[in-house]
Amino acid sequence: MTEAGTQKRAGRAVRVEDVAREAGVSPITVSRALSDPEKVREETRKKVAEAVAKTGYVVNRFASSLRSGRSSIISVFVSNLQNQHFANAVQGCADALEGSGYHLLMAQTGYSDRLQQDVVERVLPFRPAAVMFTGVVQSERTRAQLGKLGIPVMEMWDYRPDPIDMLVGFSNAEGGRLMGEHFGRRGFRRIAYCGRTEDRGAQRLAGFREGLAASGRTVDFVLPLEGRRTVTDGMQALEQIRAGLPGCDAIFFGTDILAVGAVLEARHLGLKIPGDVAIAGYGDLEFVKQLHTPLTTIYVGSYALGLAAGQMLRKRLRHEEIGERIALSPIHLEVRASTGG
Amino acid sequence: MTEAGTQKRAGRAVRVEDVAREAGVSPITVSRALSDPEKVREETRKKVAEAVAKTGYVVNRFASSLRSGRSSIISVFVSNLQNQHFANAVQGCADALEGSGYHLLMAQTGYSDRLQQDVVERVLPFRPAAVMFTGVVQSERTRAQLGKLGIPVMEMWDYRPDPIDMLVGFSNAEGGRLMGEHFGRRGFRRIAYCGRTEDRGAQRLAGFREGLAASGRTVDFVLPLEGRRTVTDGMQALEQIRAGLPGCDAIFFGTDILAVGAVLEARHLGLKIPGDVAIAGYGDLEFVKQLHTPLTTIYVGSYALGLAAGQMLRKRLRHEEIGERIALSPIHLEVRASTGG
DNA sequence: TTGAAAGCGCTAACAT
DNA sequence: ATGTTAGCGCTTTCAA
Numbered sequence: 001m002t003e004a005g006t007q008k009r010a011g012r013a014v015r016v017e018d019v020a021r022e023a024g025v026s027p028i029t030v031s032r033a034l035s036d037p038e039k040v041r042e043e044t045r046k047k048v049a050e051a052v053a054k055t056g057y058v059v060n061r062f063a064s065s066l067r068s069g070r071s072s073i074i075s076v077f078v079s080n081l082q083n084q085h086f087a088n089a090v091q092g093c094a095d096a097l098e099g100s101g102y103h104l105l106m107a108q109t110g111y112s113d114r115l116q117q118d119v120v121e122r123v124l125p126f127r128p129a130a131v132m133f134t135g136v137v138q139s140e141r142t143r144a145q146l147g148k149l150g151i152p153v154m155e156m157w158d159y160r161p162d163p164i165d166m167l168v169g170f171s172n173a174e175g176g177r178l179m180g181e182h183f184g185r186r187g188f189r190r191i192a193y194c195g196r197t198e199d200r201g202a203q204r205l206a207g208f209r210e211g212l213a214a215s216g217r218t219v220d221f222v223l224p225l226e227g228r229r230t231v232t233d234g235m236q237a238l239e240q241i242r243a244g245l246p247g248c249d250a251i252f253f254g255t256d257i258l259a260v261g262a263v264l265e266a267r268h269l270g271l272k273i274p275g276d277v278a279i280a281g282y283g284d285l286e287f288v289k290q291l292h293t294p295l296t297t298i299y300v301g302s303y304a305l306g307l308a309a310g311q312m313l314r315k316r317l318r319h320e321e322i323g324e325r326i327a328l329s330p331i332h333l334e335v336r337a338s339t340g341g
Numbered sequence: 342m343t344e345a346g347t348q349k350r351a352g353r354a355v356r357v358e359d360v361a362r363e364a365g366v367s368p369i370t371v372s373r374a375l376s377d378p379e380k381v382r383e384e385t386r387k388k389v390a391e392a393v394a395k396t397g398y399v400v401n402r403f404a405s406s407l408r409s410g411r412s413s414i415i416s417v418f419v420s421n422l423q424n425q426h427f428a429n430a431v432q433g434c435a436d437a438l439e440g441s442g443y444h445l446l447m448a449q450t451g452y453s454d455r456l457q458q459d460v461v462e463r464v465l466p467f468r469p470a471a472v473m474f475t476g477v478v479q480s481e482r483t484r485a486q487l488g489k490l491g492i493p494v495m496e497m498w499d500y501r502p503d504p505i506d507m508l509v510g511f512s513n514a515e516g517g518r519l520m521g522e523h524f525g526r527r528g529f530r531r532i533a534y535c536g537r538t539e540d541r542g543a544q545r546l547a548g549f550r551e552g553l554a555a556s557g558r559t560v561d562f563v564l565p566l567e568g569r570r571t572v573t574d575g576m577q578a579l580e581q582i583r584a585g586l587p588g589c590d591a592i593f594f595g596t597d598i599l600a601v602g603a604v605l606e607a608r609h610l611g612l613k614i615p616g617d618v619a620i621a622g623y624g625d626l627e628f629v630k631q632l633h634t635p636l637t638t639i640y641v642g643s644y645a646l647g648l649a650a651g652q653m654l655r656k657r658l659r660h661e662e663i664g665e666r667i668a669l670s671p672i673h674l675e676v677r678a679s680t681g682g
Numbered sequence: 683t684t685g686a687a688a689g690c691g692c693t694a695a696c697a698t
Numbered sequence: 699a700t701g702t703t704a705g706c707g708c709t710t711t712c713a714a
Contacts, residue, residue, distance in 0.1 A: 026685050028685065032683095032684085065690095066692085067689080068690085
């Protein structure tokens, strides 16, 4: 009982002190050997490594972050992982940050009026090194607060000329414009839009109008659909549009899912696509090229977007030059059979 | 300069001490008012709330977790969010844990031979309250180590009779069996399986064999496809199977994606589905019912699975009775046109 | 290259 | 119902 030995009670975790004793060095040397090996002599480093292995030491990040004031947490707000685009983007972020020493903390955003509260109550307690959003932050108050945090903030998805800090987005306006120009080239005459008309929906619609205007065309009917968007909604939308705009020969849906519903319904009604009505979507979900009538749509590379955002953020966290704080991720028109490509 | 006032240097964060001074109480009272309000008088609580609002105090979770020994972090290992099933499951977990005070920390699992290292180096430093896996942990060594942590461990997806701690899975064998019985009822005679033949693939295949055996049938050809599974792989698989098993009249694919490829290729070849060849998949991806030839498949409710897992874990973290530590999430056969439903 | 002392901000344990 | 004291485990700062 004289020989002290490593008195490892089951209840107590191994600490640097234990490793230090085992290695015959001081705690701070252990700390340095683990987090900044270059500052420690090769030989000492080896002794420490052995002691770590022997004791099974695992650093306590609460203690290290508390003391150092450095957090390895990046908090990412995702509205819904069931949306494949968002899931892809988050995976892209995760991949970009792989091996960086940072960790992604998931945060939910139900509705934007709760965002501020969520940030303060659930995220700031972790003193995150950065925060990311799969979407731009709507509330000006929240934007201001985030800006004042003094940490990198990444907004994704939509384009804004004035991001809080950094932004990687798609140009919704550009997507709409591409489709408008395409509709013009195809010679459609009575044109409808269906989908969201707020936020990014508004941008798509505005771009669509602009693209159509190039060939002297207009949007003759708009069916706003702000909330949930399902295949069934798309089926019903087709009927409503045909009732609201008799002779409608082309519809641009703000979301592939709606367009898919419309395609199914059109076939059900015995309509020819695009002969009787042309249909286009937005998003290029993986399966829409595999439909009976492959869907014309706007391709949106959500994984690439997340990856780009993660990479920009990573540079920023290393204090490297990032050049532009705004980047646009590639977007393009996929012409397929549903508009008679 | 005598009157101390709240000396808020820009660099220093607000601490409990500052709130306490502002409210005219002691730091511990502030702490209690925030984390265990019932222990504090209504009036005091109000004073504290005002002081918090005035000072803009946000708790430092590193400090609180360090001191209390309680972590609010649940670490969830996801192999790939681009797989919609996994993304759905993670969203289910997140929803189930909403409002519980726990936070999901994303952890990647590249390959299982790195899992152990990832757990130790990236997760254990956060002393997580629990860990979750979208899959069962393969390595026995890692299983043993996780078991010894003394925290709740949730494995999802596959069934194992001996989970590390808790498990919510699908019975892959059951899924295969349902399909085997279905193939028997449909009277198919020359039957092939294509897909993974390891792990869950093996279970599906074993169940499939069992289901077929009920009507005296066997699997006449197996095309193992362990790695990536794309639509293109499915297209090629159809050709290989027809070459390897002439007269094959029914194929069960271990994944919808492969089955979709086979359906497309069959149509390309002018084959009748299911007249010339019946095709079934596994997973019920959202769009397979919307194909030209809707796909017979096994429905797998991945969001429901994640939700169930999150709920079970949440109970466990509250030290409530959870009854069985193993649950199976509903799975069922969706008979559609591709097998002549 | 290594070490000694101190303290990050909070809350458990023990008073009162 | 509230306060006092101490210390969670680490790393900063300063010294050698």
